Amino acid sequence: MLAYAILAGLIFGLYFSLVGLGLNLVFGVMRIVNLAHGDVLMLGAFAAFWLFKLFGLHPVLSIFAVFAVFVAVGWPLYYLVVPRLLRAKDPEMLSIIFFFGLSQVIVALASIAFGSSERSIPGRVLGSGPYQILGQSFPAAWVVTGGVSALAVAFVYLYLYRTRLGYVTRAVMVHREEALATGIDVHRVSAIAFGIGLALSGIAGVFAPFMLGSVTPAMGVDINITSFAVIVVGSLGNPLGTVLGGIAYGISLMFMQTYFSSWANLLPYLLLITILLVRPSGLLGRKVRSA
Amino acid sequence: MVRAKALAVFAVIFFAVSAAHAADAPAEIKIGTLYASSGNYAGVSMAQYQGLRIWLDQKNAEGGVMVKPFNKKIPLKLVSYDDQSNTATAATLYNQLITQDKVDILLADFGSVLTSVAVPIARDHQMLLIDQTGSGAAFFTKDNPYIVLTSLPMSSVWPKHMTDFLVKEGPKLGIKRVALLYATNDFHGTQAAAVRDAIKASNGAVELVYDNGVPTNTSSYTVTINNIQATNPDAVLELGYVNNDIAFLRNLQDGGIKFKWLFTIYPGLETEVVEKNVGPKGMEQVFTYVPSSVMEYKPEFGMSLSQFRTTWNSKYPDGKVEFGFNSVAGYTTGLVLEKALATTDSMAQLALRKAILGQSGKLKTIDGTFEILAETGAQVGEVQPLGQISLDEHGEVKFVTVYPPELATGKPVYPAK
Amino acid sequence: MLRTKALRHTLFILLPVIAVAGLLPLAYSNQLLLFNFVVFLTLAQGVNILYGFTGYLPFGYVGFFGVGAYGFSLAVMHLHLPPLAALGAAALAAVLLGLVLTPLLRLSGAYFAIANLAASQAMFQVVSNPNLTDITKGPYGISLAGVFAPNLSYGVAVAILALTLGTVIYLRNSRFGLALLAVREDSVTAAMAGIDVVRTRTLAWQLSALVAGLIGGVFAWYVSVFYPETVFSPEFSIFAIVFALFGGVATITGPILGVVVLYGIYNAIGISTPQYFQLIYGALIMGLVLFLPNGVVSLFRRWGIDVP
Structure with a gap:
């Protein structure tokens, strides 16, 4: 049972790395708290649902559509919103409120457009029958999702560490003002990061129907809290940290489900608080951010 | 005497008229x-x-x-x-x-x-x-x-027919080990308690081998299912809301697992939404309440x-x-x-x-x-019988009521294949 | 100077607000709506005490509220305390939680906000756990029909609001409040100027916890039948924060304005056009943040009107 819980936690955690990744990127680059993160994920989930239902599009293929559309929407949205927010006295806090408003709007529109019932895509779409991993059997949907999540993390890693754009993005993460002073087009870099961040949330949404049972317009709230836990446990701005955070979350969740099931939702929160207190910068953080 | 009668008639007419007058009908x-x-x-x-x-x-x-x-x-x-x-x-x-x-x-x-x-x-x-x-x-x-x-x-009345079946008919079919999984909220916790009481009252005819609650917003059951399987149960009860049941049934199906006897609530209660999410195959031979939206x-x-x-x-x-x-x-x-x-x-x-x-x-x-307790206003009628889902020749979901006997339309299939 | 200002604020802000809150039920019969206004006025001021004066955003503020509600309920159910005494238990529960969570103040910015959110969710998970049914009634919820007294509890809620407003007026017009603001702006300089940074912060933190615990206790008393998800709903935190920020923090009137306007609109839309309710409300919040980022009071300031 323990071995199964750990393996399942690993796969589930990989998925939650993907869930946290977009949020982490946006926060890391812009110091903007995207409280609508879970709702963007929900939109990705519905996009995948409708693409599958109307055109029979395979979820793995709809990733590309979701990526393109979400980047295309996120980019201009950045210019519309973020520079204004950043001019305020306390952009971090103000962004919380702004995105709370946005989250309400998204949920309202989604409820009007899709209705409020549960939707999902059949699990067999991602492969039939369970897979055997190390003698344990897992649903095919889990294995595929875990694989795609790992690829997405690798993609973000390559973007941040192996491209010129990623290099300047990291410069903006470390110090926005200094980056500005060295002549980096901070807004352009941030806008791209914002678009990619939203798109990653959308892609995480594509797999939500498989990993989270079903999707509804109201699903975002729970996702938000978990995502925050994941990215803080890892460390902000570091995609590898998010992976670590996701896996720590996944394994602890599965462990709790096995041994103290009714307390299962408590441990991630305790984990988050403990890590913050013991190591506020997260598991992989370098800079200590305590006051 | 006559006068008294006349007076009475007069009084009746008077009151009738005044009553009608006093109660001017509202427009809505x-x-x-x-x-x-x-x-x-x-x-x-x-x-x-x-x-x-x-x-x-x-x-x-x-x-x-x-x-x-x-x-x-x-x-x-x-x-x-x-x-x-x-x-x-x-x-x-x-x-x-x-x-x-x-x-x-x-x-x-x-x-x-x-x-x-x-x-x-x-x-x-x-x-x-x-x-x-x-x-x-x-x-x-x-x-x-x-x-x-x-x-x-x-809530406490809901599982009546289901627990009666488990305790009275179960042992005849070979059901002894029961696993109980429920979402920790009032509605399902109360039903779980009723199930627990019924099993305790069976004097060992059936026994609980797994009894755990999970948070109501649980959306992933893969590990839990594995744990339940490890207790080798004859019957599994998963009590949760529609999102829980969908996740549970999907995880079962995706994991290629079939319990011998499985009860969940929402395949009966919200058949359409469960069917859309789980598919008829994933509901086949599942036991459920047969609600009035089906019965x-x-x-x-x-x-x-x-x-x-x-x-x-x-x-x-x-x-x-x-x-x-x-x-x-x-x-x-x-x-x-x-x-x-x-x-x-x-x-x-x-x-x-x-x-x-x-x-x-x-x-x-x-x-x-419709049946109500006069002291408290609580409903005790409208109790839902226990049914089992089967697929007809077109692969469509249909319900077979299996308990109580007076409402039964068929025999339960055990173990599920 | 500070003292005369405090007196002026008490006369022209505290007294009118309390008078209106106290007298409105005589003219308007949806007392529960008014009660919710009082609850949010108190919570928004509680957020103001912490966020406005220290810069810590209590994203899980509802934790104190919920713990207060349960502190009250448990004292009534198990100790059979009369409601007013049980409010003491509500306050105690919130302050204790505040003590346990004091180390969170070591974190800053979004880290604190998120950790605080996690703490409130953790409290909810504990209180609603079926293993604790004997103590908290777990997920089965609380029923306090025996002490239900809407008029009295409404009055007590108004009294707690008065207390909270008094605290904010004190902070706005005292050395202690100035010390807090100094710490918020630059904790290192403040420490060098001889301010005990940790002590002042902890005090503001506990004050804000106390306020939420008390009003949570009264909420339990007034509502009297509720589930854990009712008193731990994250919407309490988010509403209180949105209201406080909308008006403008570190002021006395800002949060009041925020609650009256936004919660007013919330209810007006909810009653007139419920189908587009969430949509309008969300859009409104977005617009306000974009065009009035420092709260409504900043608008008055721009026009040269000093807002307390």
């Missing part, structure tokens, strides 16, 4: 309720609300409902607000309905959580709370006459299931809110109200309660036999 009967178009309860709350609307629109198309104190048909006016599944907002809006809109009849929103805050408010304002689907046992106390539960039995009772009052179904489809063709038990529940509330208004002595709240209690054991609707 105001019915107040809440629904949640968003948030956790949106799907089920909207189903209930739309079910109620069917009754209401139908009555208004007929010129209203018969109201006995005025001896005429009076149109209904619905005053409804959106509480967005938020209890604090719901509390304010219930109060708004009572104090500002001054509704004649107060209906609760879906489920125990959104109903809970209305219980003390209604009591304080001496308004009868027509509780549609809030089955929490704590609401029904002997000292509070201002509540009745109309459309489903209280054809012979209603003596109101539409039959098939008529209601047709009306629903033509009224809500967009399919954004799935048809399910809660649709029937909302409609049933309307029927109970209609009967109450037709038999009540006055429009006073306690008179309405009396009229509703007067229907107990007599009113047979699409939702089964």
